[in-house]
Amino acid sequence: MNKVALNIDGAYLLQQTRHEDERGYFSRSYCKSTMQSQSLATTVIQQSESYNKKPFTLRGMHFQSAPYEEVKLIRCLQGKLYDVILDLRPDSPTYLQHYATELSAFDGQMIYVPKGVAHGFMTLQKNTVIGYSMLEGEYSAEHASGVRWNDSAFNIAWPEYSNIVISERDRSYKDYIE
Numbered sequence: 001m002n003k004v005a006l007n008i009d010g011a012y013l014l015q016q017t018r019h020e021d022e023r024g025y026f027s028r029s030y031c032k033s034t035m036q037s038q039s040l041a042t043t044v045i046q047q048s049e050s051y052n053k054k055p056f057t058l059r060g061m062h063f064q065s066a067p068y069e070e071v072k073l074i075r076c077l078q079g080k081l082y083d084v085i086l087d088l089r090p091d092s093p094t095y096l097q098h099y100a101t102e103l104s105a106f107d108g109q110m111i112y113v114p115k116g117v118a119h120g121f122m123t124l125q126k127n128t129v130i131g132y133s134m135l136e137g138e139y140s141a142e143h144a145s146g147v148r149w150n151d152s153a154f155n156i157a158w159p160e161y162s163n164i165v166i167s168e169r170d171r172s173y174k175d176y177i178e
């Protein structure tokens with residue numbers, strides 16, 4: 001597994017090592033000892049997936065507050081999406097910076113999201129599936145929080161879209177105040 005530091009402190013792009021042959025490929029999507037040797041969180045608390053029927057489905061930008069802050073390992077299992085992480089830690093050297101990239105099924109890429117960093121995505125194809133491994137922090141509805149995907153405080157350049165699909169909660173987050 002190759003680990004590349006992103007422009008968000010503590011966030012990484014992990015590239016799976018692929019063993020290809022005439023049948024296709026084999027790659028490890030999680031390996032405790034490799035994660036440990038790379039000084040990454042290792043304990044899988046929950047694994048989840050979200051299925052999105054339509055292109056331009058927007059989920060985010062989500063995070064959980066203490067003591068339920070999550071470390072997330074994210075990848076695309078089917079389809080294609082535009083994935084964004086946003087640093088909301090006031091004491092971080094990369095506070096309010098974001099990182100965005102396209103993820104697609106079979107690209108072997110995973111985004112490692114540290115605590116205190118919000119995550120969201122926009123699907124770019126129909127029937128897109130995202131897989132999560134939560135390495136720390138159980139789900140807690142009371143601690144689930146978010147900021148608005150298109151808040152001008154973050155200046156995120158989302159792809160062009162039409163007929164966005166978004167939950168009422170995600171649409172309605174108030175303006176971010178530092």
Ligand SMILES: Cc1cn([C@H]2C[C@H](O)[C@@H](COP(=O)(O)OP(=O)(O)O[C@H]3O[C@@H](C)C(=O)[C@@H](O)[C@H]3O)O2)c(=O)[nH]c1=O
Nearest residue numbers: 048050059060061062063072119120121132139144167
């Ligand atoms: C996130 C989550 C939701 N749920 C339930 C609560 C609710 O009834 C239903 C849908 O929840 P949500 O609307 O929050 O789902 P969703 O908007 O897909 O939430 C996800 O968004 C992306 C961007 C993330 O980064 C994830 O960590 C998570 O916050 O699933 C769980 O049981 N466990 C979980 O871990």
